[in-house]
Amino acid sequence: MTADVKKETLGFQTEAKQLLHLMIHSLYSNREIFLRELISNASDAIDKLRFAALADDKILEGQSDYQIRVEVDKEAATVTITDNGIGMNREEVIDNLGTIAKSGTAAFLASLTGDQKKDSQLIGQFGVGFYSAFIVAERVEVHTRKAGEPKEAGVLWESQGESEFSIGELPRDERGTSIRLFLKSDCTEFADDWRVRSVIKKYSDHISVPVLMLKQEAPGEHDESDDEAKPEAPTWETVNEATALWTRSRSDISDDEYKAFYQHVSHDFDEPLTWSHNRVEGKLEYTSLLYVPGRAPFDLWNRDASKGLKLYVQRTFIMDEAEQFLPLYLRFIRGVVDSNDLPLNVSREILQQHPSVDSMRSALTKRALDMLAKLAKSDADKYATFWREFGQVLKEGPAEDFANKEKIARLLRFATTHMDSETQDQSLDDYLGRLQEGQDKIYYVVAENFNTARRSPHLEVFRKRGIEVLLLSDRVDDWLMSHLQEFEGKKFQDVARGELDMEDASEEEKAEREKLQEESQALVERMKQSLSDEVADVRATARLTDSPACLVVGEFDMGAQMRRIMEAAGQPVPESKPTLEINPGHPLISLLDREQDEERFADLAHVVFEQALLAEGGQLKDPAAYVERLNKLLLKMSAAG
Template identity: 65%
Template sequence: MTTETRSETLGFQTEVKQLLHLMVHSLYSNKEIFLRELISNASDAAEKMRFEALSNADLYEGNSELNVRVSFDKDAKTVTIEDNGIGMSRQEVIDHLGTIAKSGTASFLSNLSGDQSKDSQLIGQFGVGFYSAFIVADRVDVFTRRAGLPITEAVHWSSKGEGEFTIANTEKAARGTRIVLHLKEGEEEFADGWRLRSLVRKYSDHIAFPVLMEKENLDLTQEEDKDADQTEKTPAQVEYEAVNSATALWTRSKSELNDEEYKAFYKHISHDFADPLSWSHNKVEGNLEYTSLLYLPERAPYDLWNREAPRGLKLYVQRVFIMDQADQFLPLYLRFIKGVVDSNNLSLNVSREILQKDPNVDKLRGALTKRVLDMLAKLAKEDADKYASFWKEFGQVIKEGPAEDYANRDKILKLLRFASTHSGTSEQSVGLEEYVARMQEGQEKIYYVVADNFNTAKNSPHLEIFRKKGIEVLLLTDRIDEWMMSQLFDFEGKSFQDVTKGELNLGEVESEEEKQQQEATAKQLESLIERLKPVLEARVSDVRVTHRLTDSPACLVLGDYDMGLQMRKIMEAAGQKVPDTKPVFEVNPEHPLIQKLDQEADEDRFADLAQILLDQADLAAGGQLQDPAAYIHRLNKLLLELSA
């Protein structure tokens, strides 16, 4: 009989209280997932046990047969999940089961939509799987002892999920963790052998450790079975059998596996309810031998934009678990990929530091990266709808790739998708290969415009000449776009050109006659240009005639190497200092306002009109006026003159 000491009652953090309330009162759509989550946690504990025992075999305490046990008591209405994994110390219990630090509940709560069916599927993706026990239990008891600690330093954690928990020292002979769920009224269905077995096979069939349950004599009649249940068995008399396949799925041949098995394994390793979009299973032999099973998720994880968040593949060496989140095998822009890699070329005593220096790791990283890029290219080619779904979730992360992975830049560029003037919608569906294939005869550049949003981009005055000529322009609106384009130089021999920068030269798309006409028009407006320069010199670097406009009176053009407006806004919002540069003011000689301005004799009125046109050009580009009050004053003054 065990004794308990150092008992204390502690309160959950606020976010955990909110989560427990939701678990108990709202998220019932998939209540059976509690078993999958608890078994997955037990499996993780067993994997950690095996890993730590590589350097300290004494942690096994004479029992190296790792497993998970599931049992039930119909009379007591309890379900018990027990493992002989690494276990937890008292402080680890407090950290993992009572605070926000390890649970991820804040992010979980922020992603709730109010739809019970959808919200319940979030469980597991946010590290809150343990709390799913309260969906079916009104009290949960956890008995645990960390491997290597004395029997007397075991811990008993207990809670009714109502805002607080108690924790006390106890005794536990076996290492590992035992979780006892006291089922709520109406949840007795889970205190049933057949029900539990079916759930284990459904959700946990592919975990690497056997899930054991008491062997049942299915040949007994109902009366005999009842009598057998009433006969108390000693632990020595209880026979257990594995109810899952307990086979490392990635080690099996692809010909032996079906899609459902692949999907089930993905859900096990990712804690995701949705099926994966695609996967790639490969075994490579030769100088570098490895097996990989890589998955492309359907949805982005909540922490996708946290570049410091734990990520990576499950690493095995000769089928021995080494690391749960090995981030050395894929670049950061592919951080959403899930899966396992098992290599025979890495030593069993490998550590994080050794992994980083091992040349075989670099080879594996290169091979796995190309494998993922090939999987994405295949998806884009064979299923445009699925790829569009992928791009919507992960496109902005892929855009980090060209700068981070020069060796695979060409492959990454072919995966990029953009909105364009030809697509007509904000959906990013145009690839660079598609763009190049329909370029105008004589067109030598890939044109694009960067803006804060789709409407600003598609209505940019800089696009007017391109629409007139039927030249497609890519519309870039993601925050990362300008930074990404600064890293790109060409694609299939075609250079990239921001239509808002530098002097416009359409090359052979324009005829010699058109070019001569532009020069003649510019000469006719030389006097106007000279009048505008001193008026606007405080705000612009130059004034010139443009041929890029057909409908607008004027526009602002940046220098070839100037920072774009979008990047300036991002850096200013982050408190970063930005270069002090001035744009070029270009005027449309064909526009009635410019012609009227040329005829204006009153110099004060001329200056006001020039400033108004400059402010309008700034607004049309998505900029913010430095002196809105002055703009309003000039505009009101003009309106009063017109109405007089």
């Protein structure tokens, strides 16, 4: 078929070669998904033609009966998938089949571990698409022509999936694309009609385009008297449901069908954690099918990465990744929205201005949050998986979505001093259920990591009193708490910010604290003078029981965690100094108070400050100076001993 075609040989993009190699060697245990991927691509090509034809129906070339055909040839060991969709021209073939244009490819490849099982899951997240053909094929031919272009504009692409491919011109009567797979010797099972039918039913039953295969002659049907008659045209039959799944009634859809459709829209190998299927009628009419994935994609933290729902208007595909229907903190949600109110010629620009979109966005956001709340209530293990994968993204919500701040807050999970575990599984409702009598605040501490938070000196008085404190150690936590001021009428209080006002302190305790401050005034003034370049203030405190000192951020100053993040990003940071609070009852502070040598006093005061900084995970400005001071003090103590 291709002997007379004038071909040009080109090399694959480096990333494409790497991905091909990984697929061939990592996905051998799940080879049948190649058919799901190629049929899904064929369906997308038809969706794109439908949309393009809204503006110019001439590209249909008088044929609007959309279909996908799958043929098997057992003797030749081939499988051919043909669609009459949008097709491709030469440049598009090179772009789509010779390169991987998907953003984040480098980050994806860098995240691979070499472990075949783990890497196959990552490949599933990335979406293997056309390249999945090489899981089962030793050679692949693609014959295509873009809709609306002349028959002579047909293109033939061939490759053995190694380092290069060939491309040439080959006339094609029909628009669309045919992909022929020449199967490997250990993959000939996919040249069997019934095997292929079962795979189509398993993975592609929900695709709205009919998937056709040649009707098989049942045993005993063949009439030998007809052998010399003119052969009849082959009979094609539909082997899938061929109805858009979201348009069907929920009661008619099985869980397996929902899961298969998720894998179709997300190109994910894993099953979703949960989903929500809903039809809205009234002032607005639309259908939505939302999914929560079971695993975070490798590019989750790239806020510019592709995201959003598949948008249909009156069951006509409009665009992938319509990001206008959900806020950015829900960018992990996958699914479909099908509107009856938007115009068929809608564009991303029109979506930004159309009055229906804001209402749909508000309703879909609440539905997504309700779906998560339901999951948290019905399946703690699955919600724990969700939180592990997507919790930090959800924490962006209170800053971005004031209207749903309370809903989001109920979905947040934390480690706490009462659990003594890094596991973040305590809700704010759990915390409120354990409040001390008279406690009117929700206490929390923010640190660089869990161990630093758990061992923070700021917690000492709370442990003494049996008061629970939330332990926050995610990078986003300082920013989260700056936007989450209260929950159920209880204000949040950072235990490392401002002066500590214990709600349950007795009059005797308050009097004792005032006496402590008076008795320590001389020491406080000496330390202020020694540390004037490092701290805004020094004061005696009753919040410490075991530590000599701690650092406190001003009530309206930027937290230490946020400061470190901005500094690491090269962002300007407002000038501010912490307050050093000292524990006058600690032996080290008592030693400092008795020190008469001003040089030694200054050295010891700096060591107390620097140790307080280290205890909260901070960075010393001059580590060498700290070591020098500490060594000097140790030598003097040794000599005195």
